[in-house]
Ligand code: HEM
Ligand code: SF4
């Protein structure tokens with residue numbers, strides 16, 4: 039266990055989490071106005087209509103795959119009677135298909151960004167950086183999946199990466215487990231950490247506000263000029279005259 | 293019964309001269325920013341014509357508004373909640389910028405910079421979207437005044453519908469064409485499908501006055517509202533990635549001023565006032581089976597502000613006395629419900645729109661006069677309204693889901709008023725039968741005439757201010773104290789590229805935009821501070837300093853560089869009341 043291992047697998051993850059959480063909170067508080075998909079469909083929809091769903095749906099499957107692969111211990115699937123080979127096969131097939139869709143989707147999206155004049159001129163440096171890291175993460179991830187097809191023990195991430203990932207959350211990082219995994223996994227993990235670190239500062243924040251609440255709210259929204267989310271808390275120094283401190287916010291929060 | 297108040301507008305189409313002043317002043321107040329170059333919260337379209345965006349009325353194409361499904365319930369035409377979420381990654385029916393138009397400017401610099409040559413230099417159109425030079429092919433008013441008539445006009449969805457019954461119902465040849473103007477803003481619907489379409493719940497209807505707004509901090513750019521609105525009155529700011537729409541000039545209305553479009557309307561044809569309506573019955577009214585019943589159902593929602601039961605119920609809902617008083621004096625209630633001369637635009641979209649229109653009688657009068665008849669005679673007019681079915685059917689497709697009866701009724705009332713008032717003006721015996729023929733009395737006709745023809749500012753705009761007790765909560769006040777960074781926020785972009793950072797309150801934004809314009813080398817009045825007037829803050833009374841360039845008689849004293857032109861204050865007189873109208 040070298041110093042580098044400690045830094046990469048024992049320190050960096052926590053730094054990333056701190057940036058991700060702190061950055062998101064900070065952005066939510068100070069840049070709600072910038073929190074948007076910045077949709078470019080107004081300019082071009084033919085390619086977007088293929089690329090965006092392909093990318094997003096592929097990615098959602100990939101995310102679910104990551105959650106299952108990283109969070110569910112191998113012992114559980116073993117106990118459930120799912121053999122390593124069977125697990126591996128379905129993960130490989132599903133993962134490869136979803137990863138491939140994601141890659142093709144993002145390819146179409148980038149091609150569209152580059153070739154559609156208005157979309158290209160609406161692309162910021164921030165977007166370019168984000169795309170570079172995102173594509174790198176997807177390519178590296180797809181590579182690990184395909185490498186995994188060869189099936190060696192060092193490629194069984196459920197014995198190396200997954201325990202390390204889970205150990206992070208109990209604050210006892212299993213650095214050795216991660217250090218034992220293959221180079222491809224390590225690379226993918228590092229790129230993934232980078233992606234999470236820049237996440238709050240890019241347009242990717244839109245994913246954090248996926249509108250699931252839409253399924254549960256009434257169609258027509260009424261808001262009062264006073265109260266309700268539309269009005270803001272008074273700034274410091276501008277609180278209303280009142281007896282109880284915070285009285286006005288109690289009114290607002292009805 | 294749950295009584296709610298709704299700010300409403302009525303436009304008298306007979307008086308619209310299609311000057312676009314309303315559009316221009318609205319744009320100058322609200323959408324003169326990059327990202328919304330193509331956006332007209334108020335637009336004026338010639339009918340017949342394709343409208344803006346092109347053919348927006350064709351819901352088979354654009355899927356806006358509501359439909360009544362087989363179980364008799366209302367459903368969003370573009371699909372319900374699940375469908376919205378499943379198609380969120382690429383909205384299947386979003387208008388392209390070209391359906392509005394690609395905004396452009398001209399490369400004026402070549403006019404002065406071009407090298408000497410045999411040809412005159414030309415200012416080429418340059419796209420404001422891509423920055424490339426472009427061919428101008430369409431705009432918000434491409435078919436103004438029937439421009440491109442026989443070629444473009446027949447693609448008007450309403451024309452298509454009317455012609456489905458008979459090929460030669462609407463003609464575009466010069467002798468038989470008719471036209472009128474239709475100014476449009478957001479309808480601030482009682483049953484807004486834009487609000488229902490918003491996945492993040494950022495759009496809302498204000499409980500106090502029914503104004504429909506987009507919360508810029510909560511909008512996430514899912515762009516479903518653009519599809520949801522059948523009038524296509526929610527626009528996507530392609531720079532900020534957020535939806536924007538007509539605000540009914542809430543900062544003005546809150547302090548009792550009419551909207552900018554109304555204030556500046558050359559024809560003085562707009563009326564603003566309150567409706568009281570029964571919020572509990574909105575869905576029921578919007579889901580009546582027969583489209584022809586929608587107008588009646590919508591009228592039925594409007595409550596009589598004189599009815600003691602309504603007043604009591606309104607008080608229970610906490611509606612203030614001055615608002616109830618304003619509702620009783622409301623010109624829009626009178627025109628829509630008492631006289632029944634104002635009709636809603638496209639009730640068949642089932643959103644219960646709250647901007648009403650008095651259909652134009654002029655196409656009929658013009659036609660009569662052209663054919664050598666007396667266009668002011670009630671008998672002639674009544675006959676012509678029925679005989680000249682062309683405008684009636686067209687108007688019915690616009691205002692009553694195709695039912696000609698209510699339109700005919702309105703036109704007859706207007707015709708009766710015309711001929712009755714002619715007798716009054718010419719001091720001839722009054723023909724009470726003309727009034728009786730449309731179910732009114734002479735006194736009622738006189739009253740209606742007053743409201744339609746000579747009502748002054750205070751009668752056309754009966755706008756109660758936001759509750760006194762809440763004055764310090766007004767959004768503008770709340771916001772403008774709320775701004776971080778202070779001056780200079782507008783032009784600068786936030787840390788994550790443009791459009792990030794906090795939403796700038798309207799007043800602050802226009803203030804800065806104004807100042808930037810004032811301090812730049814402008815053509816109008818070079819170097820003169822305070823030389824432009826922000827119409828958003830103009831109450832229409834008097835002539836604020838800077839509305840007109842200062843007179844040029846007094847040249848600046850030599851050496852006095854700071855106060856150019858003698859100073860705007862001294863150059864322009866104090867506000868006068870002579871402009872009060
Ligand atoms: C389930 C939650 C998500 C929803 C509802 C969602 C929705 C959207 C929408 C509506 C757009 C705008 C497309 C357009 O009109 O131009 C978009 C763009 C984008 N999303 Fe998502 N997204 C989600 C999750 C994600 C995630 C997890 C990622 C990546 C890690 C992602 C990456 C992107 C990228 C890169 C774009 C830009 C596409 C382009 O225009 O080039 N999204 N998303
Ligand atoms: S007209 Fe206005 S309130 Fe009605 S659906 Fe469209 S944007 Fe919404």
Ligand code: SF4
Nearest residue numbers: 308311312314557559
């Ligand atoms: S300003 Fe008035 S008259 Fe002129 S186009 Fe607008 S609504 Fe019509």
